Structure formats: structure tokens, C-alpha cells
Amino acid sequence: MSGGFVRVESPEEGIRVVTVDRPEKLNALNSEVLGELRAAVESAASDAALRCLVFTGAGEKAFIAGADIGELAKLTPIEGREHSRRGQALLDAIESLPVPTIAAINGYAYGGGLELAMACAIRIASENARMGLPETSLGIVPGYGGTQRLARHVGRARAFELVLTSEKGLTAAEAERIGLVNRVVPAGQALAAALETARKIRANGPAACRFALEAIRRGLDMPLAEGQVLEATLFGLCAATEDMKEGMNAFLEKRPARFRGR
Numbered sequence: 001m002s003g004g005f006v007r008v009e010s011p012e013e014g015i016r017v018v019t020v021d022r023p024e025k026l027n028a029l030n031s032e033v034l035g036e037l038r039a040a041v042e043s044a045a046s047d048a049a050l051r052c053l054v055f056t057g058a059g060e061k062a063f064i065a066g067a068d069i070g071e072l073a074k075l076t077p078i079e080g081r082e083h084s085r086r087g088q089a090l091l092d093a094i095e096s097l098p099v100p101t102i103a104a105i106n107g108y109a110y111g112g113g114l115e116l117a118m119a120c121a122i123r124i125a126s127e128n129a130r131m132g133l134p135e136t137s138l139g140i141v142p143g144y145g146g147t148q149r150l151a152r153h154v155g156r157a158r159a160f161e162l163v164l165t166s167e168k169g170l171t172a173a174e175a176e177r178i179g180l181v182n183r184v185v186p187a188g189q190a191l192a193a194a195l196e197t198a199r200k201i202r203a204n205g206p207a208a209c210r211f212a213l214e215a216i217r218r219g220l221d222m223p224l225a226e227g228q229v230l231e232a233t234l235f236g237l238c239a240a241t242e243d244m245k246e247g248m249n250a251f252l253e254k255r256p257a258r259f260r261g262r
């Protein structure tokens with residue numbers, strides 16, 4: 001499934017790669033891109049065989065250089081609010097997907113690009129990537145959840161500084177140091193590294209991965225005691241799956257598990 005600006009490919013069983021393919025504008029998110037991303041996310045959500053979804057950008061230079069500034073410049077206040085809510089809803093849908101998501105940050109990730117990456121479960125950046133939420137330099141605030149997710153990822157002091165200074169020079173190494181990305185790989189290797197991680201995820205119990213994703217994600221917004229109740233409930237639910245029996249039998253029989261996602 002591919003539209004004009006978003007390519008969706010399945011390079012391997014159980015793994016999909018969504019590529020924002022608008023390199024002449026550094027993969028900036030215009031309305032068409034947002035619509036196509038929405039379709040790609042909805043399609044992923046309904047694919048029971050999917051084990052991991054990877055997002056990346058076309059070309060050597062950019063992951064996604066942000067929302068399309070040409071479009072933003074024309075928004076009325078009402079349209080601006082709607083635009084922001086639409087972007088937030090897309091990124092919420094990515095964050096709520098039942099399968100793990102990985103952002104392969106292959107270059108510039110600014111504004112909506114970094115916001116999309118922050119909605120993913122895992123971020124792998126190439127060493128040439130540069131990140132930031134530079135919206136205040138344009139006279140706006142980050143509007144796709146960035147003010148909220150950045151502080152949750154890196155803490156309030158760094159979020160205040162990055163947003164208020166409109167820093168565009170956050171390197172991949174520094175992003176790794178502050179916990180914004182999981183790891184840094186050589187230039188040109190972000191997608192390959194993301195696929196390697198996706199394969200590791202694919203080898204594990206699909207239902208267990210879904211439950212773990214949900215427990216960590218929802219638990220972060222809960223008091224510890226409530227989060228642990230959720231964890232215990234999902235732990236118990238694992239006992240209803242064939243995957244649990246297969247995983248444990250495989251260990252006891254000293255053979256690799258063959259999970260079927262049931």
C-alpha cells in the first residue's frame with residue numbers, strides 16, 4: 001500500500017516500513033502526508049500478523065523536517081487548533097498501536113518529525129541526525145504533542161531549554177545521552193539497525209509484546225500501585241495464550257519457540 005508521499009513496504013514477514021517520501025521538501029508533513037500516514041497506521045492496527053512497524057524518511061538528509069511551514073503559515077486560529085488536534089490524533093494513534101513501533105531517524109528530525117519519533121516506542125538515530133523542536137523560532141508552539149512528550153522523555157529542564165531556545169543542533173550523540181534516542185548508529189545505517197531490532201522483537205511472543213507495550217505505556221501515566229495492578233492482570237492474561245505454553249515448552253525442550261500470536 002503506497003500513496004503519493006508515503007511508501008508502505010513489508011521487507012520481511014511481520015515487519016512493515018513506513019517511509020515518508022517527499023525528499024525535495026525534506027519529508028515535511030503536509031496535509032496529504034498526514035492523511036497517508038493516518039491510512040498507514042490504521043492499516044497496521046488491523047493487521048493481526050504484524051509484529052513491528054518502522055517509520056523512516058526518504059533520502060540521505062532528513063527523517064522529517066517538521067510540519068509543512070507553507071501550510072502552517074496560512075492557518076486561521078480555528079484551523080490552527082484543528083490542525084494541531086489532527087496531528088496529535090495521528091501521533092496518539094501511533095503511540096497506541098498494539099505493535100511496537102521504531103523510528104529510524106536517518107537525518108533531520110525537527111518539529112512534527114521529532115514529535116512523530118517521540119510517539120514511537122523506540123528511536124534509533126544515525127550519527128548525522130539533528131533533532132529539535134524549533135517552533136518558537138517560527139512564532140508558534142510545538143503542536144503535535146511535543147510540549148508534552150519531550151518533557152516526559154527528557155525531563156522538564158531539558159524540555160524547557162530545547163523548546164525555548166528553539167535548538168536545532170541537538171546531535172544524535174547528545175540525544176542518546178539525555179535518553180531521547182535509544183542508540184546511535186553510523187550514517188546510513190538507521191533503517192538497517194531498526195530492522196535488526198524489529199527482528200529481535202518478532203522472535204518473541206506476540207501477545208506478550210503487546211501486553212508489555214500496554215503495561216509500560218499506560219503504566220507511565222498511572223500511580224505505581226495502579227500500574228502494578230495492570231501488570232498483574234496482563235501477566236495473568238498471558239496464561240490464556242498458546243504463546244505462553246509454547247514459550248515455556250520450547251525452553252524446557254531446549255528448542256527455539258514457534259510463536260503463533262494466539
Ligand code: COA
Pocket residue numbers: 024025026028029065066067068069070108110111112134135138
Ligand atoms: N516545511 C516546508 N518546507 C520545508 C520544511 C518544512 N518544515 N523543511 C524544509 N523544507 C523545504 C525547504 O523550504 C526547501 O524547499 P525549496 O527547495 O522549495 O526551497 C527544501 O525543503 C530543502 O530545504 P533547505 O532549507 O533548502 O535545506 P537546508 O539543508 O539548507 O536546511 C533545514 C535544512 C532542515 C535546516 C531547514 O530546511 C529547516 O530549518 N527546515 C525547517 C525546520 C523546522 O523549523 N521545522 C519545524 C516546523 S513546525
